[in-house]
Amino acid sequence: xxxxxxxxxxxxxxxxxxxxxxxxxxxxxxxxxxxxxxxxxxxxxxxxxxxxxxxxxxxxxxxxxxxxxxxxxxxxxxxxxxxxxxxxxxxxxxxxxxxxxxxxxxxxxxxxxxxxxxxxxxxxxxxxxxxxxxxxxxxxxxxxxxxxxxxxxxxxxxxxxxxxxxxxxxxxxxxxxxxxxxxxxxxxxxxxxxxxxxxxxxxxxxxxxxxxxxxxxxxxxxxxxxxxxxxxxxxxxxxxxxxxxxxxxxxxxxxxxxxxxxxxxxxxxxxxxxxxxxxxxxxxxxxxxxxxxxxxxxxxxxxxxxxxxxxxxxxxxxxxxxxxxxxxxxxxxxxxxxxxxxxxxxxxxxxxxxxxxxxx
Amino acid sequence: xxxxxxxxxxxxxxxxxxxxxxxxxxxxxxxxxxxxxxxxxxxxxxxxxxxxxxxxxxxxxxxxxxxxxxxxxxxxxxxxxxxxxxxxxxxxxxxxxxxxxxxxxxxxxxxxxxxxxxxxxxxxxxxxxxxx
Numbered sequence: 001x002x003x004x005x006x007x008x009x010x011x012x013x014x015x016x017x018x019x020x021x022x023x024x025x026x027x028x029x030x031x032x033x034x035x036x037x038x039x040x041x042x043x044x045x046x047x048x049x050x051x052x053x054x055x056x057x058x059x060x061x062x063x064x065x066x067x068x069x070x071x072x073x074x075x076x077x078x079x080x081x082x083x084x085x086x087x088x089x090x091x092x093x094x095x096x097x098x099x100x101x102x103x104x105x106x107x108x109x110x111x112x113x114x115x116x117x118x119x120x121x122x123x124x125x126x127x128x129x130x131x132x133x134x135x136x137x138x139x140x141x142x143x144x145x146x147x148x149x150x151x152x153x154x155x156x157x158x159x160x161x162x163x164x165x166x167x168x169x170x171x172x173x174x175x176x177x178x179x180x181x182x183x184x185x186x187x188x189x190x191x192x193x194x195x196x197x198x199x200x201x202x203x204x205x206x207x208x209x210x211x212x213x214x215x216x217x218x219x220x221x222x223x224x225x226x227x228x229x230x231x232x233x234x235x236x237x238x239x240x241x242x243x244x245x246x247x248x249x250x251x252x253x254x255x256x257x258x259x260x261x262x263x264x265x266x267x268x269x270x271x272x273x274x275x276x277x278x279x280x281x282x283x284x285x286x287x288x289x290x291x292x293x294x295x296x297x298x299x300x301x302x303x304x305x306x307x308x309x310x311x312x313x314x315x316x317x318x319x320x321x322x323x324x325x326x327x328x329x330x331x332x333x334x335x336x337x338x339x340x341x342x343x344x345x346x347x348x349x350x351x352x353x354x355x356x357x358x359x360x
Numbered sequence: 361x362x363x364x365x366x367x368x369x370x371x372x373x374x375x376x377x378x379x380x381x382x383x384x385x386x387x388x389x390x391x392x393x394x395x396x397x398x399x400x401x402x403x404x405x406x407x408x409x410x411x412x413x414x415x416x417x418x419x420x421x422x423x424x425x426x427x428x429x430x431x432x433x434x435x436x437x438x439x440x441x442x443x444x445x446x447x448x449x450x451x452x453x454x455x456x457x458x459x460x461x462x463x464x465x466x467x468x469x470x471x472x473x474x475x476x477x478x479x480x481x482x483x484x485x486x487x488x489x490x491x492x
Contacts, residue, residue, distance in 0.1 A: 033457075035457075036460060037458075040460060207385075208432050209432055210431070210434030228408075228411060229362045229408075229410060229411035230361065230362075230411070231361070235361075292364075292366070293364050294390075294392075294413050294415065295364075296362060296389075296408075305389060305390055305406075307390070307404075309394060317394070320390075320392045320393075320394065322389075322390045329437075330432075330437055
């Protein structure tokens, strides 16, 4: 017998709203539809009514997890239109903050996934370890989220030698924790039973639907803006694009864990190579000449793009924000098909969705 | 380095461009749209070719053909978004259900909200003395 099972919109698998409608045969999902928009705040419209400084602050609040990514991508697009080249040191600082943000975002998701499969001891360990990264972000920026670092023409705060030393020491400790966590996850029977072969998104489907970020990389598609279209100083840094071939939820966990190691590698190189000098060009409220640009940034969940149209005033004419979840969410119905209703929550969560980002 | 190239095209070129890009395995990064200062619509198709974004832009058209048959949901979702938020029409796009929030939520159907939103709005108007 066929049933329609509604899931959400209130906290279906993580604490953000989305509505999924599952068409089931017995306990198996035959088809599914996703409905979004429950967190729409009209941020793109608000951006048209604020100057560039206010808009930077506004877009940073699109998402609490990848807040720096939003501000950074917006600022990069504005700088491109204005023809402004920020100081090199600011680019290294932006890389450091971006990679710390990636680690905390990935581990946050790994914790949610572990919680969804009922492995709460590993969930608590992963989030406990993550606090070290949050402390580093607080040390460098003054905030745990919404860092306020990216600004037009550079960054707002410098990283002193003392703080750099503390972060590098903290990373050494954290790397050991991460190794332990990875070891647990790779060899745990419960994790394997609940994630292997579940929510498969084949490479062909990932390419067809246009999946991006770690979600695509877990389907063995090697896309990464940092490599494909280098920006800031990513072109000067050595790191690997992590892919995994099993295309299931387990694959998504593994890719994110491996990426954390790569991020640590990037941060160490950034501290090593960061030149001395100014950190911003001292702009107040910029007036940007007419033009348009689109800048891409590899946010923790994948490619984040900001399309900005300037009209020669101190306010943008259009700020169009396109986030990784908007590209990855359409893959959910494909992944749900053939799985059981019991796994639906985990599969929805496996794209590491940010509905706050997606709804804007 | 990231590069952005704007290429003006006509409405008739949208489908052949999408077919060519799909055949070459190019990723459709996004479909953007906006109204300029004179209320003229701009719809741009951003294809990402490694480090270059080729932005094929149609200006002055409110109704354009949908490329959702060619690029699947990678095109359907942005097209539905532009349809719902700007009113641009995409010929051939399935708009039978809304992408952002179902229509039924305003009448309190389903499990989304309990109190019908239209009643709440009506009460507020009555209280504040405005006409609907």
